[in-house]
Amino acid sequence: MHHELAATVMARCDELAAISAERHGLTRPAYTPALRAAHTLVTGWMRSAGMTVYEDAAGNLVGSYPANRSAARTLIIGSHLDTVRDAGRYDGTLGVLVAIAAIEALQRQELRMAYGIDVVAFADEEGLRFGHSFTGSLALTGRLTPEVLQINDADGVSLAEALHAFGGDPEMLAQDARRADDLVGYLEIHIEQGPLLEAQDLPLGVVSAIAGASHCQLTFSGTAGHAGTVPMELRHDALAGAAQFALAVETIARTTPDLVATVGELTPHPGASNVIAGQATLSLDVRHQDDDMRAQALHELQSRAAAIAQSRGLHLTWEDRQQWATVRMSPHFREQLRQAVQAVGYTPIELPSGAGHDAGILAEFTQAGMLFVRCQGGISHHPSEAVAVEDVAAALKVVEQFLMQV
Amino acid sequence: MHHELAATVMARCDELAAISAERHGLTRPAYTPALRAAHTLVTGWMRSAGMTVYEDAAGNLVGSYPANRSAARTLIIGSHLDTVRDAGRYDGTLGVLVAIAAIEALQRQELRMAYGIDVVAFADEEGLRFGHSFTGSLALTGRLTPEVLQINDADGVSLAEALHAFGGDPEMLAQDARRADDLVGYLEIHIEQGPLLEAQDLPLGVVSAIAGASHCQLTFSGTAGHAGTVPMELRHDALAGAAQFALAVETIARTTPDLVATVGELTPHPGASNVIAGQATLSLDVRHQDDDMRAQALHELQSRAAAIAQSRGLHLTWEDRQQWATVRMSPHFREQLRQAVQAVGYTPIELPSGAGHDAGILAEFTQAGMLFVRCQGGISHHPSEAVAVEDVAAALKVVEQFLMQV
Numbered sequence: 001m002h003h004e005l006a007a008t009v010m011a012r013c014d015e016l017a018a019i020s021a022e023r024h025g026l027t028r029p030a031y032t033p034a035l036r037a038a039h040t041l042v043t044g045w046m047r048s049a050g051m052t053v054y055e056d057a058a059g060n061l062v063g064s065y066p067a068n069r070s071a072a073r074t075l076i077i078g079s080h081l082d083t084v085r086d087a088g089r090y091d092g093t094l095g096v097l098v099a100i101a102a103i104e105a106l107q108r109q110e111l112r113m114a115y116g117i118d119v120v121a122f123a124d125e126e127g128l129r130f131g132h133s134f135t136g137s138l139a140l141t142g143r144l145t146p147e148v149l150q151i152n153d154a155d156g157v158s159l160a161e162a163l164h165a166f167g168g169d170p171e172m173l174a175q176d177a178r179r180a181d182d183l184v185g186y187l188e189i190h191i192e193q194g195p196l197l198e199a200q201d202l203p204l205g206v207v208s209a210i211a212g213a214s215h216c217q218l219t220f221s222g223t224a225g226h227a228g229t230v231p232m233e234l235r236h237d238a239l240a241g242a243a244q245f246a247l248a249v250e251t252i253a254r255t256t257p258d259l260v261a262t263v264g265e266l267t268p269h270p271g272a273s274n275v276i277a278g279q280a281t282l283s284l285d286v287r288h289q290d291d292d293m294r295a296q297a298l299h300e301l302q303s304r305a306a307a308i309a310q311s312r313g314l315h316l317t318w319e320d321r322q323q324w325a326t327v328r329m330s331p332h333f334r335e336q337l338r339q340a341v342q343a344v345g346y347t348p349i350e351l352p353s354g355a356g357h358d359a360g361i362l363a364e365f366t367q368a369g370m371l372f373v374r375c376q377g378g379i380s381h382h383p384s385e386a387v388a389v390e391d392v393a394a395a396l397k398v399v400e401q402f403l404m405q406v
Numbered sequence: 407m408h409h410e411l412a413a414t415v416m417a418r419c420d421e422l423a424a425i426s427a428e429r430h431g432l433t434r435p436a437y438t439p440a441l442r443a444a445h446t447l448v449t450g451w452m453r454s455a456g457m458t459v460y461e462d463a464a465g466n467l468v469g470s471y472p473a474n475r476s477a478a479r480t481l482i483i484g485s486h487l488d489t490v491r492d493a494g495r496y497d498g499t500l501g502v503l504v505a506i507a508a509i510e511a512l513q514r515q516e517l518r519m520a521y522g523i524d525v526v527a528f529a530d531e532e533g534l535r536f537g538h539s540f541t542g543s544l545a546l547t548g549r550l551t552p553e554v555l556q557i558n559d560a561d562g563v564s565l566a567e568a569l570h571a572f573g574g575d576p577e578m579l580a581q582d583a584r585r586a587d588d589l590v591g592y593l594e595i596h597i598e599q600g601p602l603l604e605a606q607d608l609p610l611g612v613v614s615a616i617a618g619a620s621h622c623q624l625t626f627s628g629t630a631g632h633a634g635t636v637p638m639e640l641r642h643d644a645l646a647g648a649a650q651f652a653l654a655v656e657t658i659a660r661t662t663p664d665l666v667a668t669v670g671e672l673t674p675h676p677g678a679s680n681v682i683a684g685q686a687t688l689s690l691d692v693r694h695q696d697d698d699m700r701a702q703a704l705h706e707l708q709s710r711a712a713a714i715a716q717s718r719g720l721h722l723t724w725e726d727r728q729q730w731a732t733v734r735m736s737p738h739f740r741e742q743l744r745q746a747v748q749a750v751g752y753t754p755i756e757l758p759s760g761a762g763h764d765a766g767i768l769a770e771f772t773q774a775g776m777l778f779v780r781c782q783g784g785i786s787h788h789p790s791e792a793v794a795v796e797d798v799a800a801a802l803k804v805v806e807q808f809l810m811q812v
Contacts, residue, residue, distance in 0.1 A: 084676065084680065084681050085676035085677065085678050085681070086630070086675070086676040126678075126680070127679075127680070128678055131679065133680075192635075193632045193634070193635040194632075194635040194636070195640075211634065213634065215679055215680075217679075223788070224492070224787060224788040225785060225786070225787060225788060226599045226600075226760070226761050226786045226787045227666065227668035227670060227691040227693070227787075228599070228617065228619065228666060228691070228693045228759075228760035228761035228762065229598075229599040229600040229666075229759075229760040229761050229784065229786065230666070230784070231666065232656070232659050232660045232666060233660070234601075237656070237668075239652060239669055239670065239672060240652060240653065240656050240669070242649075243648075243649035243650075243652040243653050243669075243672075244649075246645060246646060246649040247646065247650055247653065250638070250643070250646045254638045254639070259638075260633065260634060260635075260636070260637065260638060262643075262679075262680070262681075262682055263645055263646070263649075264633060264645065264674065264677065264678050264679050264680060264681045264682060264683055265674065265677050265678065265679050266645060266649075266674055268670065268671065268672055269492070270433075270490065270491035270492040270670075270787075271491060271670065271671050271672075272490045272491050272532075272534055272670050272671065272689075273533070273537060273621055273623075273668075273670050273671050273689035273690075273691050273727075274490065274533070274539075274621075274668070274670060274691050274761075274762075274787070275490050275491070275668075275670045275787045276668055276670060276787075277670055283678075283679035284679075285633040285634070285679050285680050287633070287634045321679075353635075354632070354634035354635040355632050355634040355635050355680075378635065378636070379629075379631060380631070380632045380635065381630060381631060381632045381633075381676075381678075381680070381681045381682075382629075382631060382684065
């Protein structure tokens, strides 16, 4: 049964991969028609697995599988269906579909637990559209701050407007938030997005902690000018300043153990081949499992940015967009997951997550655990993301075992 | 009269500055509804000045002022109405409007010359939309190569399609080209776009030559990946490679006398804050008045780009988009312009142009001359472009003097 369900999960990942906001590749930003289409498809699968389905005020898709008694608490098994740009088909999606398959397995065995199970596809985990991640899980745990609703996307549409157009209700977020007392806890299944499990030849790993991260946005402002007429010594080239900073980020990250730091966006303005850029905006993503080390790196990067701006006669604005501290998974759920992995027949290992997850938000609200599934080459956020159907079957077995134990 | 006409030119520059393809600032790319609106407005002004107006197959707007006899040759006075992104209001536009004002002055005096005068607003001088400059003047001189018509804009629209939609005719370009024998020559009035005239306290300058330039496009390709999970030492970050090259461009230009080199565009892909860029494309603009020096700099830059790609495990593609050799203005027209400047009462000085102009294309086809008008701070390609109405009046006087002499 597990292998057949795993094959269904793989086929469904393929089916969802065709639902994109762009003609080429998989790009499914939050609160878009593409995400709506994905929700519609997944709703059908949830219903087939015996769940009642609704969307909460934040646009999170929820499939509820009832407990064997009334007034029971609820275990949430979640992940997300929104993606980065030009994404792979397993990041997020796999976790939602393994959860649905696990419920399908319970239904086939006519099993109900002493707790209800809500499978949740969180809205806007990746933050592609608004530059703000974990919107859905923050809302579900009652911690989405109202300012976030005012963030605009590239077309000037605010998150509140987008949520409303999607069918959510910005006014009802607080009322729709869960109460921690009502929950058993939170479980998330996700691809590893790193090379560790592959290196150890293991299909699964138990997450110990999610590394803290800081997202910042920098803008260097100089003076635009004609590329042919302004002598080099009179230039205040914002793009050159941004390029120098991007290289400094790389150098500092390379020389600081376990630090990763990334400039993934860089937009010069006006952005024409024959115009010296008067402005350049770039993103900065800094992560470390030691929050003090991360703070220290950020401090060093700020000094470097200021020094670059000063030496070039540029103006610098530095905006802290979002940050989260390192979050440890619940000791009890970690233990339960390790036991489940062992019971199914694999060596139980623990590993940290370099990527952020909704589990990091939930871990500050209820007990949370996370199961990693090996992915090929550790590659994620890329069309070549790949997982093996055998590893998905193993994950399903572990989830089933976990549900019996917990 | 000259001052009144100059004031009209200034007011018309303001009026045209409001016609933009974007909500904020002046951006008027080739063959767009915004350029159509500008042509409509300018057509009215041409007609008021006594010209018959048409558009040729390349979308160049032509206002013809007849000679005082039949079978006369034609002097073209031209510049352009398309702009860069977030442009100033005088680059190109001033030249077209001064030409119209000069014709207006002739009409008021009921003067016709022994030659006809065509005022031409060339299509797509800046190359913003298709990354290919001087499309209109190349077509008018019969030198637009057919491959150029296949270049796509960012939305996948080819130049041929855009020209057709604008009302031009890609099939008729060759037939619509001028014959050099039919021309007296070419005159262009343009803002200096550099700080030299201001430094010498002179309103006008005669252009000696237009510096040669090379436009290239580079793409570094590496491996996209998750910003939180791929260790620094395993990355092939295309954006970091592009940033390193942009800095190398600046360094080489700074250390090579009279060389200017600019990276004005840089686009990482996928371009998300939490994704390592798998690809980064950038523009390169290199100019020098000595063609050998330019070739040598390009060679050095190519070596640097290849070395950067090699050291980072990136793949590099280098595409030569467009280049033009240094072009000297016609000795006769230079002499005539110097005499006209002197006759009007200013010290006649010559200076080279660091920017490319349609005059550079025309100079290889007929005798060509160019008159520079002082601009504030030498600033161009920027909303703060500014010229003084007195300088525009001076330019008008010189053009009128030139028309009498030539």
